Amino acid sequence: MVPYESYVSLAEKLAQRAPGNFAKKATFFTTGVEAVESVVKIARAATGRPAVIAFGGGFHGRTPMSMALTGKVAPYxxxxxxxxxxxxxAPYLNSLHRVTTADALKAVETLFKADVDPKRVVAIIFEPVEGESGFCAAPTDIVYGLRQICDRLGILLIADEVQTGFARTGKRFAMEHHGIAPNLLTVAKSLAGGMPLPGVVGRAEMMDAAAPGGAGRDVCGKPTGCRGGARGARRNRP
Ligand SMILES: Cc1ncc(COP(=O)(O)O)c(C=O)c1O
Incomplete structure (x- = not known):
């Protein structure tokens, strides 16, 4: 892919405006699920760790990796x-199913005892609002708890904001409701106002971890989408 001006300037804007007071970079893909697949690849390249923790009821897409991450059997x-x-x-915090914040965080810790060595875990990926389990929003204490677990064990926190990004929850990113920055974040649906423009944004050194060409695509970040995203960025100027 040859970078062009609209791609680069939108990537810079996204990197500036995504949550986190640290240097960030952004890249674009063709579908939301490709952003999800790619964010896992980027995280693995950055850490050398393989295993991923996701949540029951979560939806991350319809490809082999994203189906594995998705926590819903029917219909996905x-x-x-x-x-x-x-x-x-791990079970997502879901008051409908009487899972408390303490239960949800304890269940993550239990995975480290029963299923996977935390030293092998690259990331905890979650939707700030799970759309497929009845629009369940994670409260700040669970997001904070996940951030603490990640910081303690050298695990990356990934927010899948394919659905929640770009003012769909009232703020540009749903993570802004919590004041907690993920290491990496996926975006898609509303970014370009209807034009397909999925992407990944995150810590600059992590975004640079994959070898050139390793986590990109030939046909991605289409110019029409980048122009649509630039219009949205102007409209949403804080
Ligand atoms: C949170 C989340 N992640 C990933 C995806 C996959 O996106 P796509 O259908 O564009 O591949 C979706 C789609 O609905 C989603 O809501």
Whole structure:
């Protein structure tokens, strides 16, 4: 892919405006699920660790890795296995199912005892608002708890904001409700106002970890999408 001005300037804007008071970079893809697949690749390249923790009820897409991350069998996983391995699920905080914040955080810690050595875990990926389990928003104490677990164990926190990004929850990013920065964040749906423009934004050194060409695409970040995203960025200027 040859970078062009609209791609680069939108990537710079996204990097400036994504949560986190540190240097960030952004890159664009073709579909939301490709942003999800790529964010896991980027995280693995940055840490050398393989395993991922995701949440019950979460939706991350319809490819082998993203189906593995998705925490909902019908209609997304039934009949489509086998899935990518080394993915472990904890229950999402969901008052409908009487899972408290303490339960949800304890369940993550239990995975480290029963299923996977935390030293092998690259990332905890979650949706700040799970759309497929009845629009459940994670309260700040669970997001804070996940951030603490990640910081303690050298695990990356990934917010999948494909659905929640760009003012769909009232702020540009749903993570802004919590004042907590993920290491990496996926975006898509509303970024370019209807034009397909998924992307990943995150810590600059992590975004640079994959070898050139390793986490990109030939056809990605289409100019029409980048122009749509630039219009949105102007409209949403704080
Ligand atoms: C949170 C989340 N992640 C990933 C995806 C996958 O995006 P796409 O359908 O564009 O591949 C979706 C799509 O609905 C989503 O809501």
């Amino acid at each position: 996983k039934g009949g489509f296995g086998p899935f990518t391995s080394d993915v472990y699920h």
